[in-house]
Amino acid sequence: MIVCIAEKPSVARDIAQVLGATAKRDGYIEGNGYQVTWTFGHLCTLKEPHDYTPQWKGWDIYKLPMIPPRFGIKLIENPTYIKQFKVIEQLMQNAEMIVNCGDAGQEGELIQRWVMQKAGAKCPVKRLWISSLTEEAIREGFNSLKDESEYQLLYEAGLARAIGDWLLGMNATRLYTLKYGLNRQVLSIGRVQTPTLALIVNRHLEIENFVPQAYWELKTVYRDTTFSATKGKFSSKEEGEEFLKTVQQEDFTVTDVTHKKGTEYAPRLFDLTSLQVECNKKFGYSAEDTLQTIQSLYEKKITTYPRVDTTYLSDDIFPKCAGILNGLTEYQHLLQPLRGKKLPKSKKVFDSSKVTDHHAIIPTGVQPQNLSDMERKVFDLVARRFIAAFYPDSKISTTTVLGKVGKVEFKVSGKQILEQGWRAVFAQGGTSSAEEGEEKEQEKTLPAFTVGESGPHAPQLQEKWTQPPKPYTEATLLRAMETAGKLVDDEELRDALKENGIGRPSTRAAIIATLFKREYIRKEKKNLHPTPTGIELIGLIKEELLKSAQLTGIWEKKLRQIEKKEYQAAQFLQELKDMVTGIVTTVRRDTSNRRSTY
Numbered sequence: 001m002i003v004c005i006a007e008k009p010s011v012a013r014d015i016a017q018v019l020g021a022t023a024k025r026d027g028y029i030e031g032n033g034y035q036v037t038w039t040f041g042h043l044c045t046l047k048e049p050h051d052y053t054p055q056w057k058g059w060d061i062y063k064l065p066m067i068p069p070r071f072g073i074k075l076i077e078n079p080t081y082i083k084q085f086k087v088i089e090q091l092m093q094n095a096e097m098i099v100n101c102g103d104a105g106q107e108g109e110l111i112q113r114w115v116m117q118k119a120g121a122k123c124p125v126k127r128l129w130i131s132s133l134t135e136e137a138i139r140e141g142f143n144s145l146k147d148e149s150e151y152q153l154l155y156e157a158g159l160a161r162a163i164g165d166w167l168l169g170m171n172a173t174r175l176y177t178l179k180y181g182l183n184r185q186v187l188s189i190g191r192v193q194t195p196t197l198a199l200i201v202n203r204h205l206e207i208e209n210f211v212p213q214a215y216w217e218l219k220t221v222y223r224d225t226t227f228s229a230t231k232g233k234f235s236s237k238e239e240g241e242e243f244l245k246t247v248q249q250e251d252f253t254v255t256d257v258t259h260k261k262g263t264e265y266a267p268r269l270f271d272l273t274s275l276q277v278e279c280n281k282k283f284g285y286s287a288e289d290t291l292q293t294i295q296s297l298y299e300k301k302i303t304t305y306p307r308v309d310t311t312y313l314s315d316d317i318f319p320k321c322a323g324i325l326n327g328l329t330e331y332q333h334l335l336q337p338l339r340g341k342k343l344p345k346s347k348k349v350f351d352s353s354k355v356t357d358h359h360a361i362i363p364t365g366v367q368p369q370n371l372s373d374m375e376r377k378v379f380d381l382v383a384r385r386f387i388a389a390f391y392p393d394s395k396i397s398t399t400t401v402l403g404k405v406g407k408v409e410f411k412v413s414g415k416q417i418l419e420q421g422w423r424a425v426f427a428q429g430g431t432s433s434a435e436e437g438e439e440k441e442q443e444k445t446l447p448a449f450t451v452g453e454s455g456p457h458a459p460q461l462q463e464k465w466t467q468p469p470k471p472y473t474e475a476t477l478l479r480a481m482e483t484a485g486k487l488v489d490d491e492e493l494r495d496a497l498k499e500n501g502i503g504r505p506s507t508r509a510a511i512i513a514t515l516f517k518r519e520y521i522r523k524e525k526k527n528l529h530p531t532p533t534g535i536e537l538i539g540l541i542k543e544e545l546l547k548s549a550q551l552t553g554i555w556e557k558k559l560r561q562i563e564k565k566e567y568q569a570a571q572f573l574q575e576l577k578d579m580v581t582g583i584v585t586t587v588r589r590d591t592s593n594r595r596s597t598y
Helices: 009-019 079-093 106-119 135-143 148-180 193-208 237-248 272-283 287-299 315-327 329-338 373-388 423-427 434-442 474-482 491-498 505-517 532-540 549-563 569-589
Strands: 002-006 023-025 028-031 034-038 044-046 073-075 097-101 125-127 214-222 225-234 252-264 394-405 408-419 458-465 521-524 527-530
Touching (some): 009 034, 044 106, 106 148, 225 237, 272 373, 272 505, 287 505, 527 532
Antiparallel strands (some): 023 028, 225 408
């Protein structure tokens, strides 16, 4: 028998149906030479400290650091999990081959490898690697099963991540709780959790300590159009008033008018983070809500694998795109302009060199049915981004007008959309992209000006105040995690910084959820604020290694390098062991009398 193991019962049912296995048994489905079974996500976990030695059962600062000579795994203590594992174990002991059908990613690889290890599987193992759960994708996947060895580096990276999180989380949490927590409260510290909390706390402190400063701007209204002085801001009112006096004496003269035509490309396809950002901006959905929704759409076969960090499609997807578009029957009005034309293949959409395990999130072409309101809204975003990728570019014209009053120069710019192109996809009854909404506000068509024209104008000196930075929302926090604290708008630069992002796209939502659960952060409307406990915890941590987004980003880069065979997992773990040992020594010697008050 060939044993197939999926990550969820629903996925196992889909696979069994395609394979022709129809006989339902207790914990698996059988038929046509296959036995299809399942886990419930993680069935196994790394052993806890007391599983290695009774000395680590009690919390004792002098028993730190806890570094097992060899890490082991155990079953999670849950009667349902234990019962299912016994079924899996029996099937695997008698299998002639196993097909790992876990989610096609680092975590999915780790989940199933641990189960196979725990079950003592000895037979050959193949890997099913697919990006959607449609019948066609499952059939294609089974026709091109890969050898397990091809994913060894992915497993090693996942294992290094899990062990690294254990080493830092277990040791630092006990260390800080014992040293500073006064046994009143557990001070939870994590490799990604703590730097993420530090981003929120540091932003809060920037806002709290911000001292607003006054500045003045000189503007003038000519022909119902507001021009700004090119001199910029005045730091003193007196200087601004001097300039105001000079421009009150003479007429305004237009000195230059330039029209620059340009092209704007369609928004990129979604990766998980950009989808979470968009859903938070537009609908106020949490990162966790969006992840669960897009995961549900994937399991309903409507969209492709969601836990991805690329906005590109591989070249082999292009031939399937016409069929996918035809499946989007609710969007026929938007597909009409594409009919009878060859679909364009843009390098900004299709680039195999930018795709590793999975491509961007797109529809599968399967007709959506019985969707919840949340699922419908998220699907609409994904579908429209995909359709827009095949529309023409948007043509714009930027007009810049320069003027002078005496020696003082003024300037105004306006943008006009000449050809909507892809913008039509978001204008026709859909939820336009957040970027679209912002652009609409900036868009203004200027009157026709002629060089040399002159006339009266109404100058004014406006007092303004510098503004503090804004609190993080889940959208801006996700972006900050993606780029290790550097908030950038440029997509090319963001791609480069992703290499050092903190956490994986699939885990960032859970990290934010954990900070809420531990009451380190709270939400006010869309804004995230640290609680007094969260502020105090970051204040207690003097070791920059534990709270720096940049340093955590470097570890993340090394974990990605392990996947590519550019870095050794053993070296990564040795560095973490040395770091944990150093932190334990430093904190134990601390005589500053710092203490948690919450």
